[in-house]
Amino acid sequence: MPTRRQLLKQSLILTAAGLTVNRVFAADAPIEKSSALEPPPDLFDAQTLDLDFWVKPRTIDFIRPASGERSRLLYWKDGEMLDSAYQELCHILRDVHGKKTAPIDPKLLETLWATQAYVARFGLTRPLEILSGYRTPESNKHLIEQGVPAARKSLHMDGKAADIRIGNLHEEVLGGLVKSFRQGGVGFYYRASANGGWIHADTGLQRTWKG
Numbered sequence: 001m002p003t004r005r006q007l008l009k010q011s012l013i014l015t016a017a018g019l020t021v022n023r024v025f026a027a028d029a030p031i032e033k034s035s036a037l038e039p040p041p042d043l044f045d046a047q048t049l050d051l052d053f054w055v056k057p058r059t060i061d062f063i064r065p066a067s068g069e070r071s072r073l074l075y076w077k078d079g080e081m082l083d084s085a086y087q088e089l090c091h092i093l094r095d096v097h098g099k100k101t102a103p104i105d106p107k108l109l110e111t112l113w114a115t116q117a118y119v120a121r122f123g124l125t126r127p128l129e130i131l132s133g134y135r136t137p138e139s140n141k142h143l144i145e146q147g148v149p150a151a152r153k154s155l156h157m158d159g160k161a162a163d164i165r166i167g168n169l170h171e172e173v174l175g176g177l178v179k180s181f182r183q184g185g186v187g188f189y190y191r192a193s194a195n196g197g198w199i200h201a202d203t204g205l206q207r208t209w210k211g
Contacts, residue, residue: 046118046180055079058113060089063127066096070127076113081106093133093162097142102134105160107203111183112162115201118177124169131198132156132163149189149211160184161202171197179208187211 058076063069071092075085089109094101116128135143135156143150155161166174171188178201179186187200188210200211 046114046177047182049118053114053117058110058117060109060113060116061125061127062089062092062130064092064096064130066131072127075109090134090159093130093159095134095136095139098136098139100134100136102159104134105158105203107183108160108162108201111178111181111201111203112164114181115164115174115178116166119166119169124166126167126169129165129167129198130162131165133161134159155185155202155204160204161200163189163198163200165196165198171199175199175208182206185209 057074057078059072059074061072063071069092071088073085073088075082075089086104086106086109090104091101093104112128133156135150135154137157140150140152140154140157144152150156164174165171171190175186175188178199183206184201184203185205185207186202188208189197189200190210191197
């Protein structure tokens with residue numbers, strides 16, 4: 001019988017190409033079709049992380065597909081934000097199309113770092129893909145006019161939201177993990193494409209939705 005840790009590792013390596021959580025657990029505990037894309041929540045409870053996880057230095061490995069940028073930054077050490085690294089992170093999460101930078105909520109950076117650091121514990125060390133970070137009001141309006149999912153009062157415009165994915169990690173698993181940090185809202189965006197969908201993470205009210 002696989003251990004709980006082994007099951008978690010299996011779920012973390014699901015791909016966006018169509019594998020679903022029920023296929024991992026079917027041999028031991030069949031899941032009803034209605035909950036096929038609902039990972040058992042206790043597998044993703046980041047609240048169980050020990051203090052050592054939160055006090056160690058924080059490095060984020062980012063990639064921006066829209067600009068082709070790749071960066072690996074140590075941005076937090078000994079309980080303090082490193083200002084030069086923070087400024088660079090704000091630049092990486094800038095509005096690529098509007099060509100403007102804004103302060104990014106440190107709480108959002110913590111969620112992004114913790115998500116990547118958590119899955120790295122299980123051998124998944126892919127960069128965190130930032131599909132969208134800060135957006136100018138003009139860019140946000142343009143997305144809405146194009147029919148792209150975007151709220152009129154999007155937290156992207158406040159530097160408090162990011163759309164992310166991690167290669168080879170199913171969006172349901174990624175979203176379940178982000179949700180377990182209890183730092184804000186989580187949106188699940190499923191897409192039938194080579195790269196799969198993405199997850200919206202923000203530092204607003206705790207809520208979830210699917211788009």
